[in-house]
Structure formats: structure tokens, C-alpha cells
Amino acid sequence: MEAHMSTTPNRRILVSGASIAGPALAYWLHRYGFEVTVVEKAAGVRAGGYPIDIRGTAVEVVRRMGVLPALQAAHVDTRRITFLHQDGSPITSLRPTATSGGGTAGDLEVRRGDLTEVLYGTVRDDVEFRFNDSISTLEQHPGHVDVTFRNGDQRTFDLVVGADGLHSHTRALAFGPEEQFHHYLGHCFAGFTLPNDLGLSHEAVLWNAPGRTAALYAIGAQETVHGFLSFHRPDPPFEAFRDPRAQRDLVTSLFPHQDWQVPAMVAALQKADDLFFDVVSQIRMPHWSSGRVALVGDAASAPSFLTGQGTSLSLVGAYMLAGELATNPDPQQALKAYEQNTRGYVDANQALVTAGESTMHPRTEETLARRNQMLTSLAELPEEAGNPAHSALVLPNFDLR
Ligand SMILES: Cc1cc2nc3c(=O)[nH]c(=O)nc-3n(C[C@H](O)[C@H](O)[C@H](O)COP(=O)(O)OP(=O)(O)OC[C@H]3O[C@@H](n4cnc5c(N)ncnc54)[C@H](O)[C@@H]3O)c2cc1C
Known part of the structure; x- marks a missing residue:
């Protein structure tokens, strides 16, 4: 060579x-x-x-x-992903490979x-x-x-x-x-860290409402977890990109839900010093x-x-x-x-x-209900091949x- x-x-x-x-x-x-x-x-x-x-x-x-x-x-070594109903009750817990198609x-x-x-x-x-x-x-x-x-x-x-x-x-x-x-895929997200108040370990927990996803991701059993709030929006909110205050306000206004950990996550987002806000897009x-x-x-x-x-x-x-x-x-x-x-x-x-997109971020009541139904049956399926x-x-x- x-x-x-x-x-x-x-x-x-x-x-x-x-x-x-x-x-x-x-x-x-x-x-x-x-x-x-x-x-x-x-x-x-x-x-x-x-x-x-x-x-x-x-x-x-x-x-x-x-x-x-x-x-x-x-x-x-993420051992499980738990999906929640909007009221915070569990739908199912899966080995992550079953939803990602990897493994x-x-x-x-x-x-x-x-x-x-x-x-x-x-x-x-x-x-x-x-x-x-x-x-x-x-x-x-x-x-x-x-x-x-x-x-x-x-x-x-x-x-x-x-x-x-x-x-x-x-x-x-x-x-x-x-x-x-730039091909915008209809979602934006905010990522930040927050205290691991639920004591999560080697796992992710996903809460969905139509067009909204709130997720906590625990790497190991640490004092902090990664929080993600993502939302569907037909057009990218370009006006928010240069303004962290506008990003926090936008996300807060889109997550008024009082379910599960959503209020705590919104409060943490307001204070986070490591907020990362972006579009979900392809190049x-x-x-x-x-x-x-x-x-x-x-x-x-x-x-x-x-x-x-x-x-x-x-x-x-x-x-x-x-x-x-x-x-x-x-x-x-x-x-x-x-x-x-x-x-x-x-x-x-x-x-x-x-x-x-359909698995992690269903946009409507209907696709969310279908996704939840699909998850219930997935729990019994053998692990998918790569x-x-x-x-x-x-x-x-x-x-x-
Ligand atoms: C929240 C989130 C979750 C993700 N989850 C996954 C996942 O589960 N699996 C997966 O495979 N991928 C995931 N990704 C995507 C993955 O992070 C990216 O695809 C990957 O990081 C791309 O690597 P890159 O080196 O091309 O670019 P980047 O990681 O974006 O790095 C670009 C680098 O360039 C630097 N830079 C930028 N502008 C300039 C400049 N003008 N001059 C000099 N340096 C500059 C930046 O500081 C940075 O270091 C996720 C991304 C995000 C944001």
C-alpha cells in the first residue's frame, strides 16, 4: 500500500x-x-x-x-424498552432488537x-x-x-x-x-439530561400521545437519564432555530399533558444546560x-x-x-x-x-392504536433477524x- x-x-x-x-x-x-x-x-x-x-x-x-x-x-446493553399508554400504564416491555429489526x-x-x-x-x-x-x-x-x-x-x-x-x-x-x-420528515425533537428519579437502569421508556413522544433512556444505572421530547409538525419551525428560549417555549406548549413523567420532563427541559433541539430530516x-x-x-x-x-x-x-x-x-x-x-x-x-417512524412516532390516534396493538403481539414473537x-x-x- x-x-x-x-x-x-x-x-x-x-x-x-x-x-x-x-x-x-x-x-x-x-x-x-x-x-x-x-x-x-x-x-x-x-x-x-x-x-x-x-x-x-x-x-x-x-x-x-x-x-x-x-x-x-x-x-x-439496553435490556428493555417499555412502551406506555398515554395515562402512563404499560403496554409492553420488549427486548430492543424486536423493534429496531437489528440484533x-x-x-x-x-x-x-x-x-x-x-x-x-x-x-x-x-x-x-x-x-x-x-x-x-x-x-x-x-x-x-x-x-x-x-x-x-x-x-x-x-x-x-x-x-x-x-x-x-x-x-x-x-x-x-x-x-x-434537506428532506424534513415531519418531526422535531429536544434532547437533554435530567435526574434519574425513576431509578431506570439499562432501559428506555417511551410514552406516546398522537404526534407526541416523550422518552427516557437510561444508560446503565446512572444518576442522570437522557430525555427526549419529540413532536410532529408539518413544517419545520425555522423561527425557533436561532433562539434557545423559543425552542423551550415551543416544546413546552406542545406538551401540556399531565400524564406520566411529562410535566417533570418539561420542567427539566426549561432548566437544562445541555438542550439539543433539531429537526428530524434526511440529507x-x-x-x-x-x-x-x-x-x-x-x-x-x-x-x-x-x-x-x-x-x-x-x-x-x-x-x-x-x-x-x-x-x-x-x-x-x-x-x-x-x-x-x-x-x-x-x-x-x-x-x-x-x-x-410508525413504531416510535405515530402521528394520529389511529396509527397510535394500531402501533400499540402491534406491540402487544410483538412481545410473543421470536427475535427478528438483522x-x-x-x-x-x-x-x-x-x-x-
Ligand atoms: C438525539 C439523536 C439520537 C440519535 N440516535 C441514533 C441512533 O440510535 N443510532 C444511530 O446510528 N444514529 C443516531 N443518531 C444519529 C447520529 O448521531 C449521526 O448520524 C452521527 O453522529 C453522524 O456522524 P457525523 O460524524 O457524520 O456527524 P456529527 O456527529 O453530526 O458530527 C459533526 C461534527 O462536525 C463538527 N462541526 C460542525 N460544524 C462544523 C464546522 N463548521 N467546522 C468544524 N467542525 C464542525 C461538530 O461539532 C461535530 O463534531 C442520533 C442523532 C441524534 C441527534
């Missing part, structure tokens, strides 16, 4: 974003001999966070990175921050990380990209990759406004690169958390992009191959969204090409 790389002139690569796709891409690019710089707007990699899934093909990516044992040790041997659930820490640990000493910084301008030339950073530095790279999430700034700079690619783009700027992870193809596949798409996308760059000396050919060979897997996973979309790509072995 080293011999192969020495014939490649396109060695200097800038990656924007150090969450999941960014550090995974940096790892593979470094392994293939590229010079990598990662720029991240936050002050460091962020620990903790909500649980995410690594499934199917993505498990093979982390195995090839040598981090499978570390991630198995960090597995959060094939080896799928993992870890805290997002734990995955980031593990991925970052594979490259932190080998590639340049610029925290507290971001790309201000990108100027594309036939053979390189001139970049100005927010801190004023100017540098030249052979390629720039946006791994900066659903609202990617790199995408806006190279492809234009997000609206062109769908006709192409994932423009000249010498490419996208990976949520920036290219966010599937939304309704699929539970965002993390896996980020890991697999990073593996495929780095591998194609390593084995195609012409970056344009490499970017084309990355897209051709990854698109089917991404499309299959984005298409999962309908199923996810969804074929999760494994819809067989990873090439780029090291051997």
Missing part, C-alpha cells in the same frame, strides 16, 4: 468535523499514507451523549480498525461520545487536529483547494472532506444552501462531491435517527471514501467510485425511515488491491 501511495500526488487532505465520520476517515486516510488535518469547531472531542448503534457492515469497519474490543467493552450477533450500542473517543484515540497522535476552528472560505483550483480558517490561517490542500454533520458548513460552501438537499444529494470537495456521514446522507443508521453510514462511508482515494490515483475517479459503490447501501438505509439494509454492502479489501 505504501508503494502504491507514493505514486499518488493528492496526499494532503483536510477533514472538517471530529465526531464519527471525521475521525474514522482520518484513521483510514492515515493508514493509507495520506497527510491528514482535521478541523473541529468544538474545543475538543465531546464525551458522553445519547446511545447510538453500530450495525451490520459497520461492525466490520470497526473490526478492521482494531477497535471492536474497546467498543464491546463500552456496549451499553444480529455483534451489533453494538454505545454512547456517541464513547465511540468518538475510541475513534479519536486511533489517530490523535498521528494526524493534525485543529480544535476551536473551522473553515471560513474554500477556493477550488484545478489541482488543489485554498482554505482560509476562522483563526486566519491560510493553507492549501489537495482535497477537502466535509464530515460536519446534518447542517454541514462545508456542504454550504461547496454546494450551496442546505434547503436543496439526499445527487452527488457527494463537487470538484475537490467531498462529503461523508450525515453531511452527505443523513438518514435521520428514525433509522438508527446514521452512525453506521458514517463509518462505512469513511471506509469507502478513504479506500477509493487510496486505490485510484485520480481523485475524480476515486470520488466517483466512492459514490457508485456506496450509494446502494445508503439508499437502502434511508428507505428504512417509514418503518422507524435488517438486510444494515448489511447491504460487502466491504472491499482495499489493502489487498
Whole structure:
């Protein structure tokens, strides 16, 4: 591989974003001999966070990175999901695999921050990380990209990759406004932490009213739990996005219910110092690169958390992009191959969204009643096999090409 790389002139690569796709891409690019710089707007990699899934093909990516044992040790092992009627009485408790369609041997659930820490640990000493910084301008030339950073530095790279999430700034700079690619799925959500007053442990509890979901998610048996309040809304509330006060007021007004823990959750939301508010949306783009700027992870193809596949798409996308760059000396050919060979897997996973929505977020009395009926019968079903979309790509072995 080293011999192969020495014939490649396109060695200097800038990656924007150090969450999941960014550090995974940096790892593979470094392994293939590229010079990598990662720029991240936050002050460091962020620990903790909500649980995410690594499934199917993505498990093979982390195995090839040598981090499978570390991630198995960090597995959060959610043992049950309890669904509640609107009055707070239980409908059923299920093993989580029965509703997610996952559960094939080896799928993992870890805290997002734990995955980031593990991925970052594979490259932190080998590639340049610029925290507290971001790309201000990108100027594309036939053979390189001139970049100005927010801190004023100017540098030249052979390629720039946006791994900066659903609202990617790199995408806006190279492809234009997000609206062109943003497919709103009719829900918004607020996430925050609150005291674990119910003493929940290794479990999630979901309460639904038509078009409303309140969920508590306990990782282990800790003093705090993750709270989520999500709601159906035909149009995204753009006016709330720049205003945390408006976000709190909007969510509060939509959850007047006096049932279960909803009032306590609304009170906690009002005080939370870690409130995260966003739309539930997908990013769908006709192409994932423009000249010498490419996208990976949520920036290219966010599937939304309704699929539970965002993390896996980020890991697999990073593996495929780095591998194609390593084995195609012409970056344009490499970017084309990355897209051709990854698109089917991404499309299959984005298409999962309908199923996810009806189970976790029924919008009407009728769909909620049907969902509850379905859950009752599910409790008696044997565990489902893994969804074929999760494994819809067989990873090439780029090291051997
Ligand atoms: C509440 C919630 C629950 C979820 N549950 C699941 C789940 O169960 N399973 C699952 O697989 N996925 C889940 N997801 C989705 C998953 O978190 C994302 O798909 C995944 O994090 C995408 O990784 P990424 O690296 O592409 O982008 P992100 O994780 O969004 O990271 C982007 C990074 O870029 C940085 N950044 C942003 N802008 C700039 C800039 N201008 N300059 C420099 N850096 C920048 C950010 O600080 C961040 O570090 C969930 C998401 C949320 C919000």
C-alpha cells in the first residue's frame, strides 16, 4: 500500500468535523499514507451523549480498525424498552432488537461520545487536529483547494472532506444552501439530561400521545437519564432555530399533558444546560462531491435517527471514501467510485425511515392504536433477524488491491 501511495500526488487532505465520520476517515486516510488535518469547531472531542448503534457492515469497519474490543467493552446493553399508554400504564416491555429489526450477533450500542473517543484515540497522535476552528472560505483550483480558517490561517490542500454533520458548513460552501438537499420528515425533537428519579437502569421508556413522544433512556444505572421530547409538525419551525428560549417555549406548549413523567420532563427541559433541539430530516444529494470537495456521514446522507443508521453510514462511508482515494490515483475517479459503490447501501438505509417512524412516532390516534396493538403481539414473537439494509454492502479489501 505504501508503494502504491507514493505514486499518488493528492496526499494532503483536510477533514472538517471530529465526531464519527471525521475521525474514522482520518484513521483510514492515515493508514493509507495520506497527510491528514482535521478541523473541529468544538474545543475538543465531546464525551458522553445519547446511545447510538453500530450495525451490520459497520461492525466490520470497526473490526478492521482494531477497535471492536474497546467498543464491546463500552456496549451499553439496553435490556428493555417499555412502551406506555398515554395515562402512563404499560403496554409492553420488549427486548430492543424486536423493534429496531437489528440484533444480529455483534451489533453494538454505545454512547456517541464513547465511540468518538475510541475513534479519536486511533489517530490523535498521528494526524493534525485543529480544535476551536473551522473553515471560513474554500477556493477550488484545478489541482488543489485554498482554505482560509476562522483563526486566519491560510493553507492549501489537495482535497477537502466535509464530515460536519446534518447542517454541514462545508456542504454550504461547496454546494450551496442546505434547503436543496434537506428532506424534513415531519418531526422535531429536544434532547437533554435530567435526574434519574425513576431509578431506570439499562432501559428506555417511551410514552406516546398522537404526534407526541416523550422518552427516557437510561444508560446503565446512572444518576442522570437522557430525555427526549419529540413532536410532529408539518413544517419545520425555522423561527425557533436561532433562539434557545423559543425552542423551550415551543416544546413546552406542545406538551401540556399531565400524564406520566411529562410535566417533570418539561420542567427539566426549561432548566437544562445541555438542550439539543433539531429537526428530524434526511440529507439526499445527487452527488457527494463537487470538484475537490467531498462529503461523508450525515453531511452527505443523513438518514435521520428514525433509522438508527446514521452512525453506521458514517463509518462505512469513511471506509469507502478513504479506500477509493487510496486505490485510484485520480481523485475524480476515486470520488466517483466512492459514490457508485456506496450509494446502494445508503439508499437502502434511508428507505428504512417509514418503518422507524410508525413504531416510535405515530402521528394520529389511529396509527397510535394500531402501533400499540402491534406491540402487544410483538412481545410473543421470536427475535427478528438483522435488517438486510444494515448489511447491504460487502466491504472491499482495499489493502489487498
Ligand atoms: C438525539 C439523536 C439520537 C440519535 N440516535 C441514533 C441512533 O440510535 N443510532 C444511530 O446510528 N444514529 C443516531 N443518531 C444519529 C447520529 O448521531 C449521526 O448520524 C452521527 O453522529 C453522524 O456522524 P457525523 O460524524 O457524520 O456527524 P456529527 O456527529 O453530526 O458530527 C459533526 C461534527 O462536525 C463538527 N462541526 C460542525 N460544524 C462544523 C464546522 N463548521 N467546522 C468544524 N467542525 C464542525 C461538530 O461539532 C461535530 O463534531 C442520533 C442523532 C441524534 C441527534
